[in-house]
Amino acid sequence: MTASTESSNAGAISPKKISAYWKKQAPNIIPPLxxxxxxxxxxxxxxxSGLTRLPGPVSVWTNQRTRILLLYPFYDRGGLDKGLFWQTLASLGRVAQGYTLAAIIGISVGVLVGTQPLINKALDPIFQFLRMVAPLAWVPIALVALQQNQPAAIFVIFITSVWPILINTAEGVRQIPQDYNNVAKVLQISRKKYFFNILIPSALPYIFTGLRIAIGLAWLAIIAAEIVMSGIVGIGFFIWDAYQQNYVSEIILAVFYIGLVGLVLDRAMVYLQKLILPEE
Structure with missing residues (x-):
């Protein structure tokens, strides 16, 4: 019985452990709060003060429509009448498709131009020109070319987020120490081994920098695209629809969702980078 009791106490969370954990985490929790x-x-x-028509945080909570959206994010009445969870999820689905395509093409082309100076000289002016075009400017072009909102939105995400991935990947490839390349030539390492054992590991910090920048741009792009495109479920269209009906509190709540999701996406990319590159 004594051994069993001691084992049970050992597995329990004692007040001392809670106090120690709180003291350790307090400096990271209290300042943000x-x-x-x-x-x-x-x-x-x-x-x-009356200087602005924007409602305060108390009004956002006391507003009946906003409170329903906040407390019941999973409701679905069909069509465009959905809770903020489904609106956000629809936007995230488009971001996932466009961002994945941007990552695949951006890393592939980045490696190509990073290893081939002649191709880089030929394509760099085009890259620099295209990356300066604002996301909203691509919306009408995408709609004319693709004729449908869904693929047009995915294209806008892709064309907005591909450039930081491509440019950072190319720079990472160019920054590979020359000693690594010399050793690879001396040992006559195959292209496959050079790619997976030298090129990619050396360029990964730069690639992750591009990926982290791109995920933020992708999230910004889909919000802008959905505001312009009508009749699609998404957090951007939700904001525009609320504006059209003068539901300012709903706009503020949606902006909170956008900021929160953007923060989660950024932290997730940082966590993934630390997981793959623990020395960083």
């Missing part, structure tokens, strides 16, 4: 609270207070005071 203070910052968020201060921001909400300033926002509420600014709203209550």
């Amino acid at each position: 203070i910052g968020i609270l201060a921001f909400l207070i300033v926002w509420q005071l600014f709203s209550s």
Whole structure:
């Protein structure tokens, strides 16, 4: 009985462990909470002053329509009348398709231009020209070319997010130490072994930098595209529809969703980078 009791106590979470954990995590938790609270207070005071028509955080919660959206994000009444979870999920699905395509093509072409200086000289002016075009400028072009909202939105995500991946990958390939290349030539390493054992591992930090920048651009692009495109389920169209009906509190709530999802996407990319490159 004594051994069993000791084993049970050993597996339990003691108050001392909780206290130690809190002391360790408090410096990382308390400052952000203070910052968020201060921001909400300033926002509420600014709203209550009458200097702006934007509702404060208290009004966002007390508004019946906004509170329903906040408490019931999973409702689905068919058509475009869906909760914010489904709106956000639809946008994320488009982002996943466009971003995946951008990652595949961006890394592939980046490796090509990074290893072939002549091709890089030929294509670099085109890349620099295209990457300066704003995402919204691609929307009418995509709609004319593809004739449908869904593929047009995916194309806008792709064309917006491919450039940081491509450019960072090419730069990472060019930054491979010359000693590595010399050793590969001396040992007569095959192209396949050189690619997987030298090129990709050396360029990975640059590739992840491009991927992290691109995921933020992809999320921004789909919001802009959905605002312009009508009749599709998505958080961007939800914002535009709420604006058309003068539901300002709903717009603010949707902006909160956008910022939260963008933060999660960025943190997920950082976690993936640390998982694959722990030394970083």
